[in-house]
Amino acid sequence: LAKTTQPISMDSYEGQEVNITCSHNNIATNDYITWYQQFPSQGPRFIIQGYKTKVTNEVASLFIPADRKSSTLSLPRVSLSDTAVYYCLVGSRGYSSASKIIFGSGTRLSIRP
Amino acid sequence: DARVTQTPRHKVTEMGQEVTMRCQPILGHNTVFWYRQTMMQGLELLAYFRNRAPLDDSGMPKDRFSAEMPDATLATLKIQPSEPRDSAVYFCASGLGGGQETQYFGPGTRLLVL
Numbered sequence: 001l002a003k004t005t006q007p008i009s010m011d012s013y014e015g016q017e018v019n020i021t022c023s024h025n026n027i028a029t030n031d032y033i034t035w036y037q038q039f040p041s042q043g044p045r046f047i048i049q050g051y052k053t054k055v056t057n058e059v060a061s062l063f064i065p066a067d068r069k070s071s072t073l074s075l076p077r078v079s080l081s082d083t084a085v086y087y088c089l090v091g092s093r094g095y096s097s098a099s100k101i102i103f104g105s106g107t108r109l110s111i112r113p
Numbered sequence: 114d115a116r117v118t119q120t121p122r123h124k125v126t127e128m129g130q131e132v133t134m135r136c137q138p139i140l141g142h143n144t145v146f147w148y149r150q151t152m153m154q155g156l157e158l159l160a161y162f163r164n165r166a167p168l169d170d171s172g173m174p175k176d177r178f179s180a181e182m183p184d185a186t187l188a189t190l191k192i193q194p195s196e197p198r199d200s201a202v203y204f205c206a207s208g209l210g211g212g213q214e215t216q217y218f219g220p221g222t223r224l225l226v227l
Contacts, residue, residue, distance in 0.1 A: 032214065043117075043204045043218025044156070087156070091214065101146070103156035 004088045004104040011110045018075045020107050022088030025069050030092040033064060033071045038085045038106070047086075048073070083111045115139045117219035119205050125225045131193040134222045137186055138207030145188045146206040146216060147173075147180055156204075162188065163210055195226045 005023040012018045024033070032051050036044035048055055050062040050071070061074040075082055085106040118137045126132055138145050146161040160170035165182040173180065177196070182188045192199055202223050206216040 034214065043221055045218065046215045049215065101158045105155050
């Protein structure tokens, strides 16, 4: 089971780029890395998923080094609405009965004007 | 815009009472997850189903919790009897499975057991 470690909290300002790093030293060969965003009183929302190198979509980029023991979520030009908790999740494709899905404690990101 | 729906959104009950939470996954999704979220423990996976069959419910206290999928459009999570320590937000999520592991979460059921 790949346990994840993230910073508990981060602060930034509007317009800045924010990078949140997640450590997953025991990641398995079949594991993918997924990031979710959660606002208060809502369920988590998918942001991005990747296996290796770099993935980019309309809201974020995900950087994964060759050893895959960590990953970095990059949010370009954040706004106040990006204030939320961000979770890094590591799990194998197919979610077989032997696997376990573990959300870490998340990173509470606060954006200031 | 397809969404996961959960009912009720809020539930206040007394210790010892039965609690039933319902989830309607997104149409066409064949994987359903139940989570519990508290300040102390964060998000915990309780159980998940694929094609209505339970794949893993090891995160669920077996003596009082039960999860079922009577049909493809309904998943239920029951607590009997409920205890104050069960107070939490319970989320249901669904996914396409088959290698597409994105989970789509519902709004949650906020449970308070007095």
